[in-house]
Amino acid sequence: MQGKFEPHSTLMSDAQMRRVIRRMAGEIVERNGGVEGLMLVGIRTRGVPLAERLAAEIERTEEVKLPLGILDITLYRDDLSTIGPQPVVKGSHLPEPVEDRTLVLCDDVLYTGRTVRAALDALLDYGRPRTVELAVLMDHGHRELPIQADVVGSVVQTAEEEVVEVAFEATDGADRVRLLRRVATDSGAES
Amino acid sequence: MSSDRWVLRGGRVVDPSQDLDGFFDLLVEDGCVSKIEESLSAPEGCEVFDATGLVICPGLVDMHVHFREPGQEYKESIETGSRAAAAGGFTAVACMANTDPVNDKRSVTAHIVAEAERFGYARVHPIGAVSKGMAGEELAEIGEMVRAGAVAVSDDGLPVKNAELMRRALLYARHFDIPVIQHAEDLDLTGTGVMHEGEVSTRLGLPGIPGSSEDVVVARDLILTEDSGGRYHVAHLSTARSLDMVRQAKAKGMAVTCEVTPHHLLLTDETIAEMEFSSDTKMKPPLRSESDRQALLAGLVDGTIDAIASDHAPHHPDEKAVEFSCSPFGILGLETTLSLCLDRLVRSGTLTLTRLVELLSTGPARILGLEAGSLAVGRPADITVFDSERRVVIDKDHFQSKSRNTPFEGWKLQGGSVVTFVGGRKVSL
Amino acid sequence: MSWARKDLLGIAELSPEEIGLILDTAESFREVAERPIKKVPTLRGRTVINLFFEASTRTRSSFEIAEKRLSADSMNFSASSSALVKGESLIDTAMNLQAMSPDLIVIRHGFPGAPHLLARHLPAGIINAGDGAHEHPTQALLDAATIRRHKGKIEGLKVSIIGDIEHSRVVRSNIHLLTKMGAEVTVAGPYTLMPPGIEALGARVSYSLDEALDGADVVMMLRIQLERQGRMRVPSVKEYFKLFGLQAQHLARANKDVIVMHPGPMNRGVEISSEVADGPYSVILEQVENGVAVRMAVLYLLSGAQGESR
Numbered sequence: 001m002q003g004k005f006e007p008h009s010t011l012m013s014d015a016q017m018r019r020v021i022r023r024m025a026g027e028i029v030e031r032n033g034g035v036e037g038l039m040l041v042g043i044r045t046r047g048v049p050l051a052e053r054l055a056a057e058i059e060r061t062e063e064v065k066l067p068l069g070i071l072d073i074t075l076y077r078d079d080l081s082t083i084g085p086q087p088v089v090k091g092s093h094l095p096e097p098v099e100d101r102t103l104v105l106c107d108d109v110l111y112t113g114r115t116v117r118a119a120l121d122a123l124l125d126y127g128r129p130r131t132v133e134l135a136v137l138m139d140h141g142h143r144e145l146p147i148q149a150d151v152v153g154s155v156v157q158t159a160e161e162e163v164v165e166v167a168f169e170a171t172d173g174a175d176r177v178r179l180l181r182r183v184a185t186d187s188g189a190e191s
Numbered sequence: 192m193s194s195d196r197w198v199l200r201g202g203r204v205v206d207p208s209q210d211l212d213g214f215f216d217l218l219v220e221d222g223c224v225s226k227i228e229e230s231l232s233a234p235e236g237c238e239v240f241d242a243t244g245l246v247i248c249p250g251l252v253d254m255h256v257h258f259r260e261p262g263q264e265y266k267e268s269i270e271t272g273s274r275a276a277a278a279g280g281f282t283a284v285a286c287m288a289n290t291d292p293v294n295d296k297r298s299v300t301a302h303i304v305a306e307a308e309r310f311g312y313a314r315v316h317p318i319g320a321v322s323k324g325m326a327g328e329e330l331a332e333i334g335e336m337v338r339a340g341a342v343a344v345s346d347d348g349l350p351v352k353n354a355e356l357m358r359r360a361l362l363y364a365r366h367f368d369i370p371v372i373q374h375a376e377d378l379d380l381t382g383t384g385v386m387h388e389g390e391v392s393t394r395l396g397l398p399g400i401p402g403s404s405e406d407v408v409v410a411r412d413l414i415l416t417e418d419s420g421g422r423y424h425v426a427h428l429s430t431a432r433s434l435d436m437v438r439q440a441k442a443k444g445m446a447v448t449c450e451v452t453p454h455h456l457l458l459t460d461e462t463i464a465e466m467e468f469s470s471d472t473k474m475k476p477p478l479r480s481e482s483d484r485q486a487l488l489a490g491l492v493d494g495t496i497d498a499i500a501s502d503h504a505p506h507h508p509d510e511k512a513v514e515f516s517c518s519p520f521g522i523l524g525l526e527t528t529l530s531l532c533l534d535r536l537v538r539s540g541t542l543t544l545t546r547l548v549e550l551l552s553t554g555p556a557r558i559l560g561l562e563a564g565s566l567a568v569g570r571p572a573d574i575t576v577f578d579s580e581r582r583v584v585i586d587k588d589h590f591q592s593k594s595r596n597t598p599f600e601g602w603k604l605q606g607g608s609v610v611t612f613v614g615g616r617k618v619s620l
Numbered sequence: 621m622s623w624a625r626k627d628l629l630g631i632a633e634l635s636p637e638e639i640g641l642i643l644d645t646a647e648s649f650r651e652v653a654e655r656p657i658k659k660v661p662t663l664r665g666r667t668v669i670n671l672f673f674e675a676s677t678r679t680r681s682s683f684e685i686a687e688k689r690l691s692a693d694s695m696n697f698s699a700s701s702s703a704l705v706k707g708e709s710l711i712d713t714a715m716n717l718q719a720m721s722p723d724l725i726v727i728r729h730g731f732p733g734a735p736h737l738l739a740r741h742l743p744a745g746i747i748n749a750g751d752g753a754h755e756h757p758t759q760a761l762l763d764a765a766t767i768r769r770h771k772g773k774i775e776g777l778k779v780s781i782i783g784d785i786e787h788s789r790v791v792r793s794n795i796h797l798l799t800k801m802g803a804e805v806t807v808a809g810p811y812t813l814m815p816p817g818i819e820a821l822g823a824r825v826s827y828s829l830d831e832a833l834d835g836a837d838v839v840m841m842l843r844i845q846l847e848r849q850g851r852m853r854v855p856s857v858k859e860y861f862k863l864f865g866l867q868a869q870h871l872a873r874a875n876k877d878v879i880v881m882h883p884g885p886m887n888r889g890v891e892i893s894s895e896v897a898d899g900p901y902s903v904i905l906e907q908v909e910n911g912v913a914v915r916m917a918v919l920y921l922l923s924g925a926q927g928e929s930r
Contacts, residue, residue, distance in 0.1 A: 072648065075660040075690075075920075085622035086924030088641070089917075091648030125657040390817030394632070396732045396753030396789055399816070467740070468733025512711055516731040516752070 005163060005180035011138070011156055012177035014169075020153040021050075024135055025057030027151045028104055035062050037130070039101050041069040043119050044090060046108035049168035050137055054106060069094040071105075076118035098127040104151075108166035110136040113147035138177060140164045195615055196220050198233040202242025202576065206249055207549040208565035217247060219572040222615035227568060240617070242576055245609060248548045249564050250282025250573030253525060254555035255347070255372075255426055255450060255500035258284075258315070261302065262291025267505035267593050269303060272525070273312040274591035275503070277618045279525040280608030282313050282573040283556075283563050284503075288320040289348035295320035295331035300339035312618055313611070314573070316342040316559060321360045321371060327352050330363060337367045342559040345372035347426055350408055352378065357412060361421030370422040370448065370558060373412055375433065376475065380404035385516050387477040391460040395468070397515065400477050402430040409433040413440050416447060424558060425449040427502050429476035431486030438495045448558050450498040451487050453524060453531045458598065459484050463515075470511045470518035471598040474504065488541055491550065498555040499547075501528045505594035523597045526590050530583050531599065533606025537579070544579070572615035575608065583607040591620065623921040627739045627746040630755035631796040639764070639797060645917035646765050646910070652689055653912065663692035666923055669722045671714075672749070673699040673729045678884055678908070679749050679759075683726050686915035692723075692923075710734060711741055718742050723923055727751075745922045753787050758918060759883055760793035762911040764801065766903055767838055769910070770879050775802030778875070780832040781823075782808045782864060783842025783891055786815040790842060790883045795821045808832035809842075809864060812853040829864050833873040840881045841866050841892045857890050867893045871901060879903045 012020065029035055035058060042051030048070055055066050072092045080086065105119055116134060123132060137153040140163075154177075156164065161182040169175050199217040204227070206212075216231035217224060233239050258272035267275075269286075276284050286303065288294035294303065300317045307315030319336035323329045325346045333344055344364060351357045351373060360371050381400045386392050388399020409425055413436055416423040428434060428449040440447040454474065459481050463472045472478060490496040501524025511518050532551065536542045542550075552575075556564025563573050585602045587595045611618045621637050631639070652658055668687045672680050680696065687694035697717065710729075717725065726747045727735050732754035739746040750756040767774055779798050785791050785807045798805050799822035807818060808826040819825055826832045833839065844860055846853070854860050871878060880892075880901045888894045897904060 075652075075662040080662060080924070081665075084924065085624060086921050088622075089645050089648040089920070091651050093651070121661065125655055125660070127656055388816060390820040393786075393815040393817045394792065394821060396751070396755070396792060398753075467736045509709070513709055514729070514731040514737060515733045 003182045006183050008162065008179045008181040010176065010178050011164065012154065014175040017175040017177060020137065021053050022057055024137075024151050024153055025054045025061070028054065028133075028135060029058060029062060031150065032102055035064045035066060037100070037102050038104060039067045039069060039096065039098070040104050040106055041071050041094070041123070043105060043107045043115060044070060044072045046166055046168065046171070047071075047106045049170045050108055050135075051106040052170065053168070054135065067095045071119055071122055073115060073118040073122050076122045078114060078118065092122065094126055098123065098129045100130045102131045102133065103129045104133045104135050106135050108137050109164050110134070110139045110147070110149050111142055113143050113145035116147050117145050137166055138164045195222065196234070196237040197240055197612070197615065197617070198231055198237055199240045199242050199247055199574070199576065200231070202245045202247040204247045204566065205544050205548050206566045207545050207553045208249065209567055211566070212545055217566065217574070219574070219612065219615045222572055224566050224568055224570050224572050227566060240576070244580070245576050245578050246544065247566075247574060247576050249552045249556075249566050249575070250611060250613065251280050251529065251551045251575045252555040252559070252561065252563050253281050253284045253501050253503065253528065254498055254559055256284045256286050256503040256525060257289065257505065257521070258286045259505060260290060260306065261299065265593070266507050269306040269315060270310050271591060271593045272503070272505070273307055273310055273315055274620055275523075275525040276313040277611050277620055278591045278608065279527070280529040280575045280577055280611060281525060282575060282611050282613050283316060283561060284313060284525070285316045285318050285342055285559055287318050287345060287347040289325060289346070293320050293325050294318070294336070295323050295325065297332065297335040297339045300336045300341050304340040311613065311616070312620070313613060314563070316340065316561065318342060318347070318372065319344045321346045321351050322356060325349055327356060330356070330359060333363060334367065337369060341369075342561065343369045343372050343424070345374065345426065347372060347374040350374050350376045350378065354411060354415065358415045358419055361416055361419040361423060365419075365421050368422070368560065370424040372424045372426050373408065374426050375405045375408040375412065375428070377404045377407050380407065385473060385477070386463055387460040387479045389460060389480050391464055395464060402432060402479065402483065405430050405476055406432045406436070409436050413445070413447065416440070416445055417443070422446040423448075427452050427455065427476055427500070428496070429455045429479050429483060429487070431483045434486055434490045434495060438490070441495065448497040449495070450500040450555070451491070451496050452500060452502045453528050454522060454598065455479060456484065456487055456491070456499070457531060457535050462598065466598060468515040469598065470513065470515055471522055471596050471600075473515055473518050473520055474502070474522050475520040491536070491542060491546070496550070497558060499528065499532060499550045500555065501525055505592055506596050508595050511596045521596070523590070523592055523594055526592060527585055527597060527599045529577060530585070530604040530607045531602070533577070533579055534604035538605055572612055574612040576610050577606065577608045579606045581605070581607045623924060625922070627735070628757055628918055628922060629735050629739060629746065629748050631757045631760050631793045631800075632755065634800070636800050639761070639800060642761055642914065642917050642921065643765055643768060645921060646761070646913040649913040649916040649920070650910070652916070653909070659689050659691060661691045662920060663687070663690040663923055666692045666724070667720070667722045668692045668694045668724045668726065668919065669717050669720070670694060670696045671717065671725055671727045672696070673727070673734070674750070676728050676750065679728060682908070682911040683749065683915050686912050686919055689912070690916055690919055692919065710737060714738050714742055718744060724919060747918060747922065750789055753789050753792070755793045756789040757793050758911070758915055759790050760797040761918070762907055762914040763794055763840065763881060763883070764797055765910040765914050766881065766907050767879070769906070770903060771837060774798060777803045777837040778806070778835055779803050779838040779840065780806045780808060780836040781840045781842065782829060782832055782866065784813045784844050785809045785818060785842075786813045788842050792821065794840065795823045799823070806832050806836075810854055810860070829866070829870060830873055833870055836874040836878055838879055838881065839866065839874060840883070842883070843885065843887060844891045861890055865889070865891055865893065866896050868895045868899065871896070881907055883907070
């Protein structure tokens, strides 16, 4: 994703986003018939605040505090040899063993599917979970791998030159989803 | 081809031997300087060399070079070494005895003289060994070598370690009125050292050679010189303390002289760090500290130092392309000395041009008893003409020398050699 | 910040930010060692050559484990089994290895500057695993990682390094690193093993064990090898132990939560007593553990600089 992007339109307001997260939390509990054996795992960076918000919703309705893991997929990326200087590794943390648990991978946006592929590889190095599910706030197509989300906040069809940007109150100061569009820049920025 | 009669016209003549610095024309006939006047008309059949804008001085003398012949012609030969001398503006050199076989007998001395005359790029004066095989045990046949053309004796490359042998050499050399040239180094103090011992060797983790390694030998030799009444010359002097001892010995009226190299005047141990362990910064004595360097510069100015000599020490590129610790000691000098001195010593204001010519010509000629070093009428016409304004960039790929080991590659300097005359003949390369 | 260097030749040229980046990255890599599957696919398809001209079981195996945990293909090349005994030059050896297209070469060599020579001649990234008495950057980094885990910081700590200062590459890299990160470093040892001008590196010099231990937060003991340096420096092991050997009673002078470190291999009863080496203040085995994480971090960061240069 290169070049310069500018906001084009708002896809979700703060109120809409709160409602969507509430629904997603409900779906997770419903499809698993409760919260028994569940662990939420946020993928760095924006998957983490999403997992936290889902955990908070579930705690509010079910009165259970789910274990919350953090996954850094940097070491599993398939593009490390092409991107230049290595991205900073912040590390993963899974509070409990994954054996026989139902893990819900959380990420803000599902796009090519490569991040989720890397996350699955990473998770499996921690052991053998019973099931892994995928929850994303925004699905905007352009898949490059055969990967689908189980719980989706919203689907939006985007063009090649568009990307979806998710902001969370905890990390960015406000809840918001925006559509960004690439703008013409001088050729230097593309190098 | 060159003719035997020349008029050098329009140049600035700098000749410390006659206290001369002005615009004169020179007439050269029969290999000698025959006239030196403000304006000369060229006689019939005489070639004219237009020296307008150039400096004319007595041919430069490098009293310390290694030409590696016989024995190590893959590094340098008398032919390539004397070509390098001519390219660097030198009309005479004195070559050290550490060849293979060692120049410790008449036959080797005679070979060097004959080879040099065959090519004629520059005069090559052999320096004989002090001891047979440079083994430091028995005196070499010094008299025989002097008869064959040797102008001094030295075991350079190695010190004369044995004090008794040094004492006898100083005494014996008196018969021939030649200096004993010492490579002043205590090999026990040097140990496994590869660079000057100090802050930088500590930082780089390289074994150090303390300044005392040079100083204890100079101190001992000065005592022996005083007692023997011989002539003593310190090769490539590199420390402030050795210089001080030489200064005191001179004040006492002893026959003591010394030379320094351009690299010890311009570089320090810090250069090894800057050049990241480049083996082109490894030589003996090692590049010393900045305070030693400053002391040497002062010694040039106050007259304690008698000569600048390059210690031209060729080594094959394969020998130098190794770890710093494994590389042989020594760097080239003949083709960089003049430009370095003109730019970094004269242009910088440290030395006058006259003093530089004294250090590069008149001084070393006097130490070795050569006829060179003067443009007085009747002297051999060994002349160096150079352009003190010309901008040059040191480029080792264009060296006449067979070797490439210089730390000065890429240096941008002002002042360079133009042409030399040896015995009245213009040298062409 | 991101890592831009092709090689890791020494600590001397690194900025505090670069050191911080390696230490932070190493912290993340520690977690890999705690998993059931201690391996990540990060350097899959990359080739690393461990070129060791000096025997060093621990540094080489630490690099090897780090390489394997990152899924790199690694190959060991040691002097004893090489053409070096037949007199092949370092550059020729390296050119031959380069022909196998390694991404990184880890080199241990007895002479200072050997890694720099390789770095000048080869496109592969060069990691200095110890060059003579010059530098041993990954050792200093793993020492720093160990200190940080125990003290939470490096800035303001009093660190004393004791032993053969002259011949130690560990000392030099540690002085560079610790002073850049704001620690106060004292080196101590016999007069005959103290190199001139070490103060210029930023360390305070002491010739007394007691003085060096006063108020120390961290004590690093260095290996003494008298057989190597000769009896002109120190007359005997027994005499050395009496002058500079660390024993339990000495630690009373140090800070109460002092940690004792040693780069290994240890000579018990020469520079350190078993009581101290195995005692409550010793973090020597943690150093080894951190070594793998630090080397993973270095391999990871440098391999990114390789990707960029191509």
